[in-house]
Amino acid sequence: MADKKITALTSIGTATARADLLHLIDDVAGTPTNKKVTIGEYANALNVPVAIADATADLTEATHAGRTLIIPTIASSDKILTLPTPIAGMTFKFVYGHTAASGTYDIAISAGTGNTLYFDGAVCHVTGTPVMVFSDGNSNELLNIITPGGFEINLVAVSTTVWMVSGWVFSASAPTFAD
16 A cells, blocks of 8 residues: 555545545645544534634635634724635635624625626625625625624635625615625
């Protein structure tokens, strides 16, 4: 077995279990070390939620992509969360849910500036009769969530310029998309 290339090994495909082992090389940039990890440990580590500070923030692929991002109660002033440049397949999931609405503060998710990075899709505004709020699909780079009581926003990069958006927002005022 020690003389086999990894590419020559047999795949177990759909028979993969959380207890199965993966080989990885830790600290590639420093002192590379061979280590093992179970598929379950690997999946859990990559899915740990990330708490976002109560502040405007620039999100990164390394820290935030592919994870659930927990938005704290907004204590003071509006917040803008700026996404990194999309890479097809990159995902973000934003969750906000508290016992009281944020007061008078809003949260905006920004795809960038100059209308070259933008949102396509819609979110459902949930209050009374649910209403879909659509982006224009060609230049809306800002999703404004106005005094939220709760929301879940899912973003999937479908190209190097477009974030597909879906989700729901519970608030007194409907969310908006803007350039």
